[in-house]
Amino acid sequence: xxxxxxxxxxxxxxxxxxxxxxxxxxxxxxxxxxxxxxxxxxxxxxxxxxxxxxxxxxxxxxxxxxxxxxxxxxxxxxxxxxxxxxxxxxxxxxxxxxxxxxxxxxxxxxxxxxxxxxxxxxxxxxxxxxxxxxxxxxxxxxxxxxxxxxxxxxxxxxxxxxxxxxxxxxxxxxxxxxxxxxxxxxxxxxxxxxxxxxxxxxxxxxxxxxxxxxxxxxxxxxxxxxxxxxxxxxxxxxxxxxxxxxxxxxxxxxxxxxxxxx
Ligand SMILES: [Zn+2]
Numbered sequence: 001x002x003x004x005x006x007x008x009x010x011x012x013x014x015x016x017x018x019x020x021x022x023x024x025x026x027x028x029x030x031x032x033x034x035x036x037x038x039x040x041x042x043x044x045x046x047x048x049x050x051x052x053x054x055x056x057x058x059x060x061x062x063x064x065x066x067x068x069x070x071x072x073x074x075x076x077x078x079x080x081x082x083x084x085x086x087x088x089x090x091x092x093x094x095x096x097x098x099x100x101x102x103x104x105x106x107x108x109x110x111x112x113x114x115x116x117x118x119x120x121x122x123x124x125x126x127x128x129x130x131x132x133x134x135x136x137x138x139x140x141x142x143x144x145x146x147x148x149x150x151x152x153x154x155x156x157x158x159x160x161x162x163x164x165x166x167x168x169x170x171x172x173x174x175x176x177x178x179x180x181x182x183x184x185x186x187x188x189x190x191x192x193x194x195x196x197x198x199x200x201x202x203x204x205x206x207x208x209x210x211x212x213x214x215x216x217x218x219x220x221x222x223x224x225x226x227x228x229x230x231x232x233x234x235x236x237x238x239x240x241x242x243x244x245x246x247x248x249x250x251x252x253x254x255x256x257x258x259x260x261x262x
Contacts, residue, residue: 023085029233031087032242035062038249039158039179044172046184046215049165053186056213059241063088063216064185066117066161069096069103070221077220078110080229084237087245090220091117091161091183094142101146108147113247115159115183116140125166132171136160157248159183181248186214189225197228204228205235 023030035054037045044050056062063081068074068090081088090107092114097104108114118124119138127135137153145151158180162171165184175182189204208216218225236243 025083025085027237029084029086029237029243031085031245032060034245034247036249037159037181037246039176039181042181043176044182044184047186048188049167049184050182053184054215054246056215056244057242058212059239060213060244061208061216061236061241062214062244062246063218064091064115064161064183064246065089065218065220066091067121068092068220069100069107071100071103072221073223073226074103074107074220076226077229078106078112080226080233081112082110083230084233086233086243087111087113088243089113089115089159089183089246091115091159092139092143093117093121094119094139097139097146098142104143104146113159113245114143114147114157115161116143116155116157116180117161118163121163123164123166124162124171125168129170132168133174136171136175155180159246159248183215185217187211188217189228191219191222191225195224197224197231200224200228201231201235204232208241 035056037054042052042054045053047053054062063086065077065088069092087110090112092104094116104114116136116139118135119142120135122135124132124135140155141151141153144156147156158178160175160180161183167182172182187207189200189207191200195203204216218229220226
């Protein structure tokens with residue numbers, strides 16, 4: 001047990017060190033640490049919907065992007081993140097993922113975490129229970145197919161976010177039984193409302209100043225968000241925020257094994 005713990009601790013340090021040294025630009029924001037999230041400890045997170053959220057410290061943020069992939073804007077978001085060596089979580093919709101598998105693989109190649117956001121982004125509150133499960137599973141298998149060429153309903157990253165945060169007790173139960181973490185969020189930029197990138201930056205930074213930390217929700221298909229992102233990442237750097245990457249608990253153990261095996 002002690003040896004296992006030592007392995008896990010060592011692997012955490014290794015991942016953090018790898019991310020710190022991977023960045024070719026010294027002045028970049030970077031990704032300060034990796035937080036493994038498992039469904040047993042954190043079945044539902046995000047204060048906008050749930051009483052619990054992730055254990056982020058003061059000035060720590062986790063960036064999340066919903067509704068992609070979208071060819072016109074997702075590459076711009078990826079470029080902005082890569083420029084600052086920042087790793088985020090993308091909650092992908094299955095149908096566009098199946099239409100643009102190369103973009104899904106590009107997100108993964110950037111080292112980002114890929115979660116799930118249903119097949120067609122229908123409100124899971126408005127449809128019949130049987131259809132709810134189909135919407136979730138079809139979405140998962142489309143993303144898995146794009147990523148690994150296998151249409152499985154077992155997600156390699158068991159992270160899920162409801163379209164419009166519209167959960168139901170039955171659907172929450174369905175996901176919990178399968179060990180899938182349900183993500184709400186702690187704050188957002190309201191980027192579903194049209195506004196200039198400048199106005200969006202102002203709104204988001206004001207909200208972050210009040211919250212001081214948290215999971216942040218953005219939408220990579222929104223052009224205004226893609227345009228705002230470089231300035232927002234600079235803002236985070238200049239104001240001493242640190243970016244935390246969220247990964248599934250299992251992936252970390254796998255990473256540890258891979259490193260030890262070398
Ligand atoms: Zn959405």
